[in-house]
Amino acid sequence: MSFMTGGEMESADDRADHVLAKRQSVAFRSVWRRPLAVVGLLIVAGWVLAAVLAPWIAQYGPLQQTADIYAPPSADHWFGTDQLGRDVFSRVIHGSRITLPLAVMLVALASVVGSLLGGIAGYLSGVVDEVIMRFADLVFAFPAIILAMAVAAALGPSLRNAVLAVVVVAWPIYARVMRSLVLSAREMEYVLASRLTGASSREALFSEILPNVAGPITVLAMLELGNATLWLAGLSFLGLGAQPPHPEWGAMVASGALAFNRWWVGLFPGLAILSAVLAFNFIGDSFRDTLDPRITRAIR
């Protein structure tokens, strides 16, 4: 044994105990203990409240014009007014009723369509797989926003078409992930066992495979919410989504860009977009890390 006095030996073991205790408290924290997740949830909760209580929070109507054009932030207009004298704060609050629900709807649609296609491709393989995956590759070949622009422009500028455009751009990632999850699940012995007791392929896919792939897909959808918000706002910014006078955040940033020296017109909607995207990303990351870091990190 090494030459150590009682006092020294104790401190080596104590130090080890201390280090272990610290690592223990970090390692198995539940999702609620992760600071970023909490921040993200608070922000989202805040926006949900804003959306629900908009008519009561906002002093003015979102389309209400006043004579006070391009007024800087003041006690009367917390975020100032825009080129038509509309209160920016009210418009930002009402904007949450557009961007956020649409982003969620968009992700839901894209994930369902994408997962379905990807699942079928993964399970059936062969020609079906090839065809579906080539369509996915086609979409991947384009930069997302460019393709979305093209589709939105082709369909005609409107909020509804912007949503469709983003769905077209967003579904392939779900298809690809789902396909690879199904490919590996398909070979699992519990799937084979269920086939041996007389399950058809379809039964095996729905009762055995699907429950096991729902988790990773949900995490992916959460991570994609941030992207969906950005793309939607981006299309509106370019004039291909929400049309004036809707208080959609992206469109508001666009009008802010036309009047740079009136910094308040574009900044606040921009910050709103930023906060929403960050919040979705924080939440998504934390869920990913809690559920199964190894599997889900491989997804992105």
Add this chain to the structure above:
Amino acid sequence: MNELLSVRGLRIRMPGPHGPMTIVDGVDFDVSSGEVLGIAGESGSGKTMTVLALLGLIPPNAVVTGTATFGGRDLLSLDRRQLQQVRGREVGVVFQDPMTTLHPMVSIERQLTEHMRRHLDLGRRVARVRAISLLEEVRIPNARRAIEAHPHQFSGGMRQRIVIAMALACEPKLLIADEPTTALDVTVQAGILRLLDQIRRDRGMAVILVTHDLGVMSSLANRLAVFYAGRVVEMGPVKPLLQDPQHPYTKNLLMALPHPQQRGQPLQPIPGTAATPDARPPGCAFHPRCQYAEESCSIKVPSLMPVSDTRLSACPVAPFAGRALLGVEG
């Protein structure tokens, strides 16, 4: 006896889902030059973590205490750079899967000579000659051609031989082999066991052999340390230990294995399931499964005590155990 490696009080703990877990709970053992120490145990017994700790390869959130004295230094307190010096140069390692050691894209020559050249400061040509002779030592046919090839061109058994050659490259004093033949077919395993035996004799190396397979232990090991739930429960020369086990776990384990004489009769499993690190029973970890357990077994952790002049056992109550030479009370 030269003790090449002396491990005292090795404890490895890690964060776990229900609180910190103790993977290895105060393990002591020695290895002398020229001897093969077998570390036997099933999965979850802590045997692999023990040797990983010696090599500095435990997971980053594990906490290690204790000492492992090797060549005058404590392996457990070396920093990364010092460990790199020891690993490869003084301690060679063979793991279960050769493809975790061999780089699939690099030629055999480069893999063999790379750390030879770094540790021993050899020129390229000298290193190459040594590499060829190492491949011949591990019985790779056509060593001169083999050296230009890549791992995927070899079978599993051949790759493991190459890994052994790499482990020997810098003439280490100690070889650590963790389940070196578990992934191999039995006829290929036989060849590797013979090779390891030969090499050990030729070079006078010490070997730590970690495996769950008592047949492999029986062929190669001189002394055996049996691990259960992170502790050593029995230790001694291999032949008397396997033929006359003193600890109930060892005894039960041997009874559960098939025996040629018992053809046609049922095998004898051990009741219960193996203790896992996050749910270790109090007192003696084996007591819930032990047919000789008494009340004291669930209270106090028995320490490893001599039961003869060469055998240690951590069971004070087994009625079948001899308490011969030292007059130790049972």
Add this chain to the structure above:
Amino acid sequence: MIGQFDVTNGEVALRARDVVVEYKRKHMPSVRALAGMSLDVLRGQVHGLVGESGCGKSTLGRAATGLVEVTSGSIDFEGKTVEPLGLRPRPRHFRRLQMIFQNAHASLNPRRTVGDQLADALLRSHDTPPPDRDRRISVALERVGLPEAASKRYPSDFSGGQRQRICVARSLVAEPTVIIADEPISALDASAQAQISNLLAELARDLGIGILFISHDLAIVRQVADVVTVMYLGKVVESASTDQLWSRPLHPYSEALIAAAPAHDGLGTLPEALAGDIPDPAVPPTGCRFHPRCKHAFEICPVEEPALLDVGEGRRCACWLHTEAHRAGGDGPQAPGGSSGGLVS
């Protein structure tokens, strides 16, 4: 005694005849995982199937259950030929041929309770009324030594050995006449290995189920199997009762396999090594597949492949050393004093 051969049980339940399973590969020669092999599994018997990597033993198991397509030859289960599994449900007749896999972890759906998974066979047969279902599940669990309460739990609550027992229970619910156990114990600890092996032997003895026990662990096979078939590189090289095989192995590969397993007797004997490597199944040696590694190989061995012949006492062997026709001195050179084989019946 386990595995005592019961005459009333002895009907052939699973018959493989000249089975070839070939995989095509892009830009490379195709590989024959099975190159023409035959065996019978009888009711009430534990039939050990042993061999090393590339011998095809697992492929046979999968071909017999339709998970892999047979290229030529046939596998019949209770008289009907097995067809590969497509999108449709497996035909009822074949559901009495069940399988247990090596990976007990992946053999159970982590998101469904044990009870639900056991009930699958009952639901899909459509003929079990709900009250009976629970009873049959309990009976199956009891048979494998697990409590009824296990059916409400999830697989992650159980150890590897327990999970494997659940898999056995699942196959029992389907009332099988044959269970193919593909390396059922390799991933388990020694005690669980003993339990599962005992369990399978009991099922053969008590329920008259034919067990095809596929394993690379010769010691366990020796203890629980009644008959053993040895395979090498896609073909059967020898088949005999367990006692016969161990007391007097005929084929040089069987001999080598037995001699290569180390014993845990503490005597320090090193096991016998076998020269050479297992060849690439895509490019098997000419003539007898084992000849490059065989101590006793002589002139005919690299030239012509020996057939699997009856060599008496119910044994079969595919080796020129034990071929009567050759020994009669007719066609070719004599064996250089090979071991005394049996007569061809």
